[in-house]
Amino acid sequence: MTFASLGLSPALAHACAEAGFMAPSPIQVEAIPPLLRGQDLLGLAPTGSGKTAAFVLPLLQRLLASHPGGYRKVRVLVLVPTRELAAQVGDVFLRLAPASDRPLKVAVLHGGVSVNPQMLRLRSGADIVVATPGRLLDLLDRNAVRLDAVQVLVLDEADRLLDLGFAAERERVLGVLPGRRQNVLFSATFPPDVEDLAGALLHDAVRVEAETQVEAAPDIEQRTIAVDAARRTELLRHLVQQGGWRRVLVFVATRHATEHVARKLAGRGVPAAPLHGELSQSQRTGVLRDFREGGLDVLVTTDLAARGIDVPGLPVVVNYDLPRSPDDYVHRIGRTARAGARGTAVSFVSAASEAHMRLIEKRQGVRLAREQVAGFEPVEVEPPAPPDAGVGGIKGRRPSKKDKLRAAAAKAQGNGG
Template sequence: MTGTFASLGLCAELSHACKAAGYAAPTPIQVESIPSLLGGQDLLGLAPTGSGKTAAFALPLLQRLVAGRQHAPRRVRVLVLVPTRELAAQVGEVFRRLGTFFTRPPKVAVLHGGVSVNPQMMGLRGGADIVVATPGRLLDLLDRNALRLDAVEALVLDEADRLLDLGFAAERERVLAALPARRQSVLFSATFPPDVQELADSLLHDAVRVEATSPPSAEPAIIQRVISVDARRRTELLRHLVQQGGWQRVLVFVATRYATEHVARKLYDRGIYAAPLHGDLSQSRRTEVLDNFKDGGFDVLVTTDLAARGIDIPGLEVVVNYDLPRSPNDYVHRIGRTGRAGASGVAVSLVSAGTEAHFRLIEKRQHLTLQREQVAGFEPVEVVADSKATAEAGVGGVKGKRPSKKDKLRAAAAAGAVKLDRGDS
């Protein structure tokens, strides 16, 4: 039994906020995390996407650091670092929603790039209780003396593995240098590679480690499908799947910004309402596209890994890996956009002969064994190369195994010599 939010030690205002937000009962990660965070302990949390981890740290930090200071001057007491603009907006909204029923609701500042810095500076006038920020914009505002971090009592690193992946090390160290040495530190991550452990060891002290998985009755029912198809026919197959399946809310992941525009346009030209989302769009346009998708304004959103984390799209039916993720860990985050909050969903990966070896690596890293399907009329004609022969030929898509330009020149020269020898014989 998970009990109630009140049974975890939360005050009446927060219990009321949970009910108003539609939280029926605490999730496993909340049950495991909230009491320890209320007690002021450092915490390392490993939780699957969609498990309620934002509320797991927002609720206890609101109670400890805000509820008891209803009349105190506004100073930044909670700092949450996140890797993307969209996640910053989402986490900030959770804090605002859960703090609604306090006599003086906490002031939450959401700071990220992609928009003018001036409105964010104006919003910090008079102080703030909670700051949710991407590292770059936070440092920009620190350099402008728009805020101070010397009163921070709790630091949260959300999606810590992504912060590491994106190369935020230098920015992170500058932020840490601006914080008090004595503070509560919280680190959450959906995956746990060795560098996350190193970061945890450097930041946390006598930390409680929480690894929460949902019970069978609450696990998201994500049906994972793998369809073999020639690379050149992926768009045509995608259109067929959307139309035949009657899919009305589909998130399609591609590898490049150009591909978002190209695939979305191809789908739109064939009668499917599709739109692209990528980092070259202005923040206002990105927000507009996401809001329209969530509201059912179009059926298919084609995006880069920009949308792989931190974006909650209620009722998302299907996730499609049009291009496979480069990192096996990102596969988890991508498919985790569907099947959230106990709902069911479908994750489809389109695998060609050229990407079969990489998908096998994803399966190995994620401990999966998935059956390959073929769709009538789209049977592949390309042949999957033998992995050993491919490696010997210097061909393949695995990082670190691609032939260099010199290797290609040597191979071409060798092939020419063989051809010449055969012609002389």
């Protein structure tokens, strides 16, 4: 199978070869032909499977085939949930766009940086906009961008964008788009409630599914280590130093924890830094650059980095805190073992988090043996289940903001609202 055989032009096939894409991946084989035909599409594919190029390539071909002169109107809008993913998708468009007399203009719009340079870039219009919803709405309010000519809407990491946390922003954006357009949704996971929302957005859609997470699992060695919560940082340092680990991505639950764990590791001789949403964009970019280039052994982050962070050859992911959602577990461990490589995902399991780990295992259809590391054997015992177990958040703790939004929406529906 070749890119040309999928219907891509010689110029795009050549651009793929220049980018090092020797043959289309399974998701590209499934997605490119229907996207070239203009069909709505729901794509389910794990991270690292080539799903970005799966929609970038056919959209580039369609844009280049009808490239009008004069002022550029936005014809393709790609919405993403994070700044980092916006930058990465924009880079793929630029890297795969063939050279032409009038190159396509890509505008990448996200927060964390001054809005003024983005407004200046939009003065002459753009063919493609890749944006986070909040910054896009800011620029719409400033009359810096118009979306009345959009022909294709792409939601990348669509399960996040269809979540209630993005509902108000998403609906505002949808309200200014033309009613007739192609809709494209891609994600690694689609929980049933999110898939229902996706179905309402799509029309006569093609569903493509390639290399599901279960099939990709053999490339990821999943380990669970039993340890008391208070000794996790010490165990992490031990594993990094004893195992000679380099470039370890560590997920924690809160911004405060990123700072605390990174500071403790650095104080014990492990080059580490935090990454969280309250850092400026220049700080986030600098930390990621240091991590990718080997200046840091450990990057401690929230779920900010569970999606849209591509670190080639990342060997190890550690769940210092378990993710609240089993679907987020899939996205977290998907940061390693990308593009056919192998990787390791380690989860720390305390007595208090054992029940939640069992739920994650159940959702993923796996059962992992609990390891113990000499010198770090746990002494805590699993607490009894609370009387209202199973009510509220997945972890059985105080409801999150997302849980409260879901409850409010359910109540409104129950009242006829």
